[in-house]
Amino acid sequence: xxxxxxxxxxxxxxxxxxxxxxxxxxxxxxxxxxxxxxxxxxxxxxxxxxxxxxxxxxxxxxxxxxxxxxxxxxxxxxxxxxxxxxxxxxxxxxxxxxxxxxxxxxxxxxxxxxxxxxxxxxxxxxxxxxxxxxxxxxxxxxxxxxxxxxxxxxxxxxxxxxxxxxxxxxxxxxxxxxxxxxxxxxxxxxxxxxxxxxxxxxxxxxxxxxxxxxxxxxxxxxxxxxxxxxxxxxxxxxxxxxxxxxxxxxxxxxxxxxxxxxxxxxxxxxxxxxxxxxxxxxxxxxxxxxxxxxxxxxxxxxxxxxxxxxxxxxxxxxxxxxxxxxxxxxxxxxxxxxxxxxxxxxxxxxxxxxxxxxxxxxxxxxxxxxxxxxxxxxxxxxxxxxxxxxxxxxxx
Numbered sequence: 001x002x003x004x005x006x007x008x009x010x011x012x013x014x015x016x017x018x019x020x021x022x023x024x025x026x027x028x029x030x031x032x033x034x035x036x037x038x039x040x041x042x043x044x045x046x047x048x049x050x051x052x053x054x055x056x057x058x059x060x061x062x063x064x065x066x067x068x069x070x071x072x073x074x075x076x077x078x079x080x081x082x083x084x085x086x087x088x089x090x091x092x093x094x095x096x097x098x099x100x101x102x103x104x105x106x107x108x109x110x111x112x113x114x115x116x117x118x119x120x121x122x123x124x125x126x127x128x129x130x131x132x133x134x135x136x137x138x139x140x141x142x143x144x145x146x147x148x149x150x151x152x153x154x155x156x157x158x159x160x161x162x163x164x165x166x167x168x169x170x171x172x173x174x175x176x177x178x179x180x181x182x183x184x185x186x187x188x189x190x191x192x193x194x195x196x197x198x199x200x201x202x203x204x205x206x207x208x209x210x211x212x213x214x215x216x217x218x219x220x221x222x223x224x225x226x227x228x229x230x231x232x233x234x235x236x237x238x239x240x241x242x243x244x245x246x247x248x249x250x251x252x253x254x255x256x257x258x259x260x261x262x263x264x265x266x267x268x269x270x271x272x273x274x275x276x277x278x279x280x281x282x283x284x285x286x287x288x289x290x291x292x293x294x295x296x297x298x299x300x301x302x303x304x305x306x307x308x309x310x311x312x313x314x315x316x317x318x319x320x321x322x323x324x325x326x327x328x329x330x331x332x333x334x335x336x337x338x339x340x341x342x343x344x345x346x347x348x349x350x351x352x353x354x355x356x357x358x359x360x361x362x363x364x365x366x367x368x369x370x371x372x373x374x375x376x377x378x379x380x381x382x383x384x385x386x387x388x389x390x391x392x393x394x395x396x
Contacts, residue, residue, distance in 0.1 A: 010340045021300050031184040031281035033229055034170055034191045039064050041199050054078055055141045066166050068108050070155055071095055072196055074148040076205045077141045085210035085388045086146040090219040093131050094151045100129040107151050136374035143381050146206050155192040156185045163278040180282035186222050193226035210234050210388050216372040221245030228304035235388050236305055237380050239313040239372055242321030243267035246312050246329055248298055249291040266322035299332035307341030309387040311362035318370040330361045337361055358386055
């Protein structure tokens with residue numbers, strides 16, 4: 001505890017230290033978690049013969065009261081004998097980019113130029129199916145998993161100027177600027193994960209007690225935060241989440257030094273706050289040069305997921321995301337997992353490249369760069385076969 005009291009039981013962790021940590025993360029880093037709402041939801045399309053008859057595909061509008069309704073796409077395996085476990089993921093591009101389906105609705109709001117397929121930051125036909133290999137939805141369906149996904153910028157645009165008015169609306173402030181601890185973008189996206197789970201809970205074809213969050217990069221930060229703040233989720237798969245997610249804020253001195261390109265080897269708090277000021281709350285900026293003053297590091301966020309499994313996924317060439325530091329965060333969360341779940345990481349060193357550490361605190365690193373791939377999904381599904389298919393209950 002902050003007053004120095006040692007936590008020695010799982011009950012004290014759940015009732016005392018975990019709430020204290022959630023309050024600290026909200027105040028100093030992610031901003032206030034918005035209250036739960038009952039979001040009006042409308043089914044706009046259902047295809048019972050999607051993926052050549054393998055799946056049911058549903059498209060829904062979920063109104064979070066911000067701008068345009070959020071478009072939730074749910075793909076459910078048709079060949080199942082029981083409600084399916086599900087991956088709920090946040091995407092960068094709009095659902096229409098994840099499958100070759102001309103009927104999937106395009107996003108109407110702000111879209112990053114990187115993913116738009118059209119000028120003026122608007123979605124266009126050139127982007128349709130562009131991310132199908134990265135998401136490999138059919139692979140998940142073939143292995144018996146449902147996949148639900150929504151577009152981050154339909155919640156809060158991933159651009160500072162466009163994000164601010166919606167963040168102020170979510171915070172309920174009429175001021176010209178957000179307060180220093182008001183909701184920031186990553187917290188807003190994590191809150192939206194929970195609202196999408198509300199919708200999934202109404203679908204009898206999916207086992208809502210076996211829903212894992214998944215996301216890559218900034219969306220991976222969000223996937224972890226969602227599980228840390230919502231006990232209904234069964235598992236987290238943050239992919240290459242890096243600074244502000246699964247990597248330490250206290251970057252090792254050798255990694256924090258500028259290299260030949262005049263930037264650090266690994267991303268730091270100062271760099272991420274300068275590049276993406278809308279992701280974190282105002283109070284986080286005070287720690288740009290002194291992250292050691294923070295009353296937590298990211299192992300605490302991982303620990304807030306206990307006893308639920310967390311698989312941290314990385315790539316060898318993505319040094320910016322600090323893969324070794326992420327493994328250190330898992331090791332530092334391990335004592336809480338042993339207290340709550342009686343097991344944890346089960347390893348002292350990083351696994352071999354390409355080999356899954358298939359423990360409750362899991363780790364995987366493959367050759368390659370900062371990206372999400374079909375091969376990643378194969379490994380994530382292998383991990384889910386162990387940890388998501390069984391009912392996760394009280395660490396058993």
